[in-house]
Amino acid sequence: MDNVLEFIQKRRSIRQYQKGAEVSDAQVETLLRAAMSAPSAGNQQAWAFIVVRDRARLEAVMTVHPYASMLGTATLAIVVCGDLSSQQYPGYWVQDCAAATQNLLLAAANLGLGACWCGVHPRPEREEGCRKLFSLPEHVVPFAVIAVGVPAEQKAPADYYDAARIHHETW
Amino acid sequence: MDNVLEFIQKRRSIRQYQKGAEVSDAQVETLLRAAMSAPSAGNQQAWAFIVVRDRARLEAVMTVHPYASMLGTATLAIVVCGDLSSQQYPGYWVQDCAAATQNLLLAAANLGLGACWCGVHPRPEREEGCRKLFSLPEHVVPFAVIAVGVPAEQKAPADYYDAARIHHETW
Numbered sequence: 548m549d550n551v552l553e554f555i556q557k558r559r560s561i562r563q564y565q566k567g568a569e570v571s572d573a574q575v576e577t578l579l580r581a582a583m584s585a586p587s588a589g590n591q592q593a594w595a596f597i598v599v600r601d602r603a604r605l606e607a608v609m610t611v612h613p614y615a616s617m618l619g620t621a622t623l624a625i626v627v628c629g630d631l632s633s634q635q636y637p638g639y640w641v642q643d644c645a646a647a648t649q650n651l652l653l654a655a656a657n658l659g660l661g662a663c664w665c666g667v668h669p670r671p672e673r674e675e676g677c678r679k680l681f682s683l684p685e686h687v688v689p690f691a692v693i694a695v696g697v698p699a700e701q702k703a704p705a706d707y708y709d710a711a712r713i714h715h716e717t718w
Numbered sequence: 719m720d721n722v723l724e725f726i727q728k729r730r731s732i733r734q735y736q737k738g739a740e741v742s743d744a745q746v747e748t749l750l751r752a753a754m755s756a757p758s759a760g761n762q763q764a765w766a767f768i769v770v771r772d773r774a775r776l777e778a779v780m781t782v783h784p785y786a787s788m789l790g791t792a793t794l795a796i797v798v799c800g801d802l803s804s805q806q807y808p809g810y811w812v813q814d815c816a817a818a819t820q821n822l823l824l825a826a827a828n829l830g831l832g833a834c835w836c837g838v839h840p841r842p843e844r845e846e847g848c849r850k851l852f853s854l855p856e857h858v859v860p861f862a863v864i865a866v867g868v869p870a871e872q873k874a875p876a877d878y879y880d881a882a883r884i885h886h887e888t889w
Contacts, residue, residue: 595885713750716769
């Protein structure tokens with residue numbers, strides 16, 4: 548059991564990265580492979596991903612998202628999107644994308660990388676900003692921007708266990 | 719990298735369980751500890767969990783959810799709920815709960831258990847059925863029912879990698 552929690556709790560929101568440090572294409576592929584291994588409603592996989600390494604574009608994201616300043620030192624970002632054209636079970640794409648994002652973050656942490664989930668959906672102004680910046684078609688909704696880099700900060704394992712949030716048999 | 723993907727791809731939707739097999743309270747605590755180690759918007763942790771072992775109640779869930787027949791052999795279910803009274807960032811509780819659910823599923827698979835995510839939110843009729851069955855207060859929304867048991871089926875690692883879903887720099 549210890550190894551299981553170790554893997555999961557290794558993930559923390561890392562916001563400071565070693566500027567200019569390399570994250571290889573192979574590592575990025577592992578992150579995306581992890582993301583696409585998530586469950587989705589009826590296995591509809593209503594997701595898509597944009598890998599952003601261009602520095603000017605990363606800076607531009609910071610102008611349309613109020614809490615993405617960590618992109619200043621991130622090596623890259625992955626924009627997780629909902630692809631509504633893949634939706635067979637309406638309304639579930641948000642959950643699909645969140646599960647994929649969580650897989651991606653866990654993979655990053657356990658590869659020794661640092662990552663941070665910057666929420667976009669359901670904030671209309673952030674969605675609109677990302678939509679323009681990445682020329683998204685109508686059927687694609689920007690869900691989140693994930694900053695990725697080599698950590699320049701260390702954090703202890705996360706453990707937010709709260710017995711008060713657990714009920715038995717009924718509320 | 720291989721170990722990272724191994725951990726993540728071990729998770730499959732398991733729907734057949736060994737009837738009557740034991741899942742210990744310690745294992746359930748590990749599942750819930752994993753769930754609560756998920757990130758959430760501003761760390762708001764807008765979630766709550768109901769552990770259901772009572773056989774009559776598990777059968778009752780099957781009457782309010784059209785795709786939960788695997789509860790017939792599951793040892794228990796965990797009902798993941800959104801707790802809107804914990805919400806500081808409106809609209810993000812769905813993502814919080816999905817990330818927590820994904821952590822729970824990964825922990826189950828890597829403990830040698832089988833689990834399956836049965837979506838409840840945003841289907842009004844499933845929400846209403848669960849709301850009554852578990853006497854949920856107004857501020858609590860049933861998000862998903864997770865069936866948990868000892869697997870009676872084996873599945874190969876999940877790998878839904880699809881290069882067509884990956885874009886670079888822009889759409």
